[in-house]
Amino acid sequence: MExxxxxxxxxxxxxxxxxxxKKLDSLTNHFEWVIRxxxxxxxxxxxxxxxxxxxxxxxxxxxxxxxxxxxxTFEIAAAETVKDIETQLNKRKSEIKTH
Numbered sequence: 001m002e003x004x005x006x007x008x009x010x011x012x013x014x015x016x017x018x019x020x021x022k023k024l025d026s027l028t029n030h031f032e033w034v035i036r037x038x039x040x041x042x043x044x045x046x047x048x049x050x051x052x053x054x055x056x057x058x059x060x061x062x063x064x065x066x067x068x069x070x071x072x073t074f075e076i077a078a079a080e081t082v083k084d085i086e087t088q089l090n091k092r093k094s095e096i097k098t099h
Contacts, residue, residue, distance in 0.1 A: 001028040003037040010043035010052075016074035020054070023082040031089050033096075035059040041074050054081040062092060 003024055005017055024037050036059040044051040050070050054077035058065040067084035071077040 005039045008042045020078040
């Protein structure tokens with residue numbers, strides 16, 4: 001699986017990058033049919049409390065899968081977004097017909 005990670009309006013966070021890479025790698029072991037993942041970390045400047053956003057778009061057979069979360073740190077946002085992606089991938093796997 002090919003993956004890209006971008007940071008928008010914020011500095012690069014190696015811990016968040018490592019967490020999302022590790023979790024996406026484990027997902028691709030369970031779901032071999034995933035083609036590509038695009039991860040975007042954003043920071044909202046004028047937010048109170050939260051403001052660290054993680055967005056993940058996954059390309060796979062059928063419509064693209066997308067999830068986002070807004071948390072207080074990039075690490076928590078990445079973990080929450082990957083959980084949402086995993087739920088959607090499990091649903092997609094149950095819908096795939098084998099011939």
